[in-house]
Amino acid sequence: MNKIKKLLIIGFVWPEPNSSAAGGRMMQLISIFKENGFEITFASPALDSDFMVDLTAFGVEKKAIELNNSSFDVFIKELNPDVVLFDRFMIEEQFGWRVSENCPKAIRILDTEDLHSLRTARQKAFRENRTFGPFDLFSEEVAKREIASILRCDLSLIISQFEMKILNGIFKIDSRLLFYLPFLVDEMKEEDLLDLPLFEDRENFVFIGNFLHEPNWNTVQYLKEAIWPLIRKQFPEAILKVYGAYPSQKALQLHQSRDGFLIMGRAADAAEIVKKAKVVLAPIRFGAGLKGKLLEAMQCGTPSVTSEIGAEAMHADLPWNGCITNDMEFFAKQAIALYQDENLWKQSQKNGVTIINHCYQKRAFSSALVDIISALLVDSENHRLHNFMGSLLQHHTLKSTKYMSKWIEAKNKN
Template sequence: YLVNDLTKREMASIYRCDLSLIISKYEFNLLMNTFKVDASILIYLPFLMEQLNAEIINSYSAFKERKHFMSIGNFLHEPNWNVVLYLKNTIWPLIKKELPEAELHIYGAYATEKVNQLHNNKEGFIIKGWAENTKEAYTNARVCLAPLQFGAGLKGKLIDAMLFGTPSITTNIGAEAMHDDLPWNGSITDNPLEFANKAIKLYQDKSLWIEAQQNGISIINQCYDKEKYENIFAKIIEQTSNQINQHRLKNFTGAMLQHHTLKSTKYLSKWIEEKNKKNNY
């Protein structure tokens, strides 16, 4: 990615800005350690979630009231489509063999014909398409499956799983930068056989399931505390605004990029003007 033109464009955009909001600690550290971006022009600002209080937690559907597995994601997004194929061809057959009565419900917008062709009632692989009620899609299911093979940032599907009290099985890519050092809301593994086995155990073991649900609550309340990060964000914005000239003096690379962006347009227009003059002679 270091030689990728898109990387260069994004890095230039960060340097041109006074501040950039970064939602992932992994990417925040990548910018500082690999690209040597100064922390003064970066703000770590994850998803801002209200605290999960007792009233919300007590409203969750109980273990016995839930059944089946679920997975969710916009089918046009390549990491999500890859997940569906990986579940269909690798993970789900292993789970279905041990849990013949279980189903896997696949939710997502933009279900094209190639997506719907994967629907198979006999296999229990059910393409549900767009979820009219996301909360119900999660709270009706006992376990969320998200075997992401690639992707970046914070995974909204896994945040939602925690918000709705649904334990999940995911990969290291899926859980990347999402839970600090707290125990996961289920299990994390990149091995397909282990992934299936952990999903089966979580589906069957009520005590393990409740523990995983509690882990998710702790992650939301400790890692995505809206009040905490709103206050930090507001403080940084105020400090930067009050010292904007000094702040910009520290970012010479950004000033240089801004200069060349504006000057290149200026001299391109002069070149066009001279060219047109010659064409008129």
């Protein structure tokens, strides 16, 4: 790309890489576009937070925007971006029609983060005490909205191979509209493990997860009520430290020093905490996407015990860096084994390095993404001709959403 291209990212929230995996992923995307010469503007209708990243320090212009306000039309016309990246389908619903109307030639990309409809359907099945099946998605209203958003965009970034299979197989989405993009990290060597704290220098079990994310909060409750008592029964001196941004009062009330179950709140530096821990526990019972906490554990040389949902699409069937099980008793047994058996612990570390290098190489995925965006910039018209359903949805959405938004804007003025 010789000519400098403009990228507008419209964020659901301002990025908080120290609070959530979603914030970390957004910074990875910004890094890819910066490295390939894009001028980036990050706009969001969200309020500023105390923990948001300083975008200007990364050479990114920050712009506050409003929902249901025609001031956005003036802003985007002046900016005239070549590419617009929507952070989650809800943002595409709000601003996609305005982008289409004011900058029709701009390439529209959706970063799904994870399939919200998959997470919602699994959560519903869990609460109703039944087995989830992919066709459950057909009854979810959020699935209809999410799939419509994917179809309206020129390209959607999908973080999980399992979700790629659902979109291709269940919803029959054209592969040309999808791009598999997992978390992206640099290559790691086994020798790098020597620079991390040793087995004998580490202590405690740890869990890290943003408390605003329902699967994380459910996991903490599950640990407290079911799994931690099993571990403490066999290993009375064990301590579990639970970290996470935005803990509720309910979460804080789970803190019990006498049981070794400690609610620590926000982690100032999650990686430093995980490096000092001996084992990560993550018995996740529902959710979607990839689990940033488990990839971070691998990077920190910290083995983990997780569920099938936790490890889903994360390891390409390579040996896990610890253990994968849905059985509570076995979960507790393996957690203790990893904590006490140095040889098992070290082999699990090495398994993590293998997974990182096989599944998450930034260099390979980022160059492929830039290539496909370059091709779209050259020939978006032909690409869109092959996406009639997207054009149809764009047409009707623009009509219906446009007038609803204008009605809300007029109502707000009155």
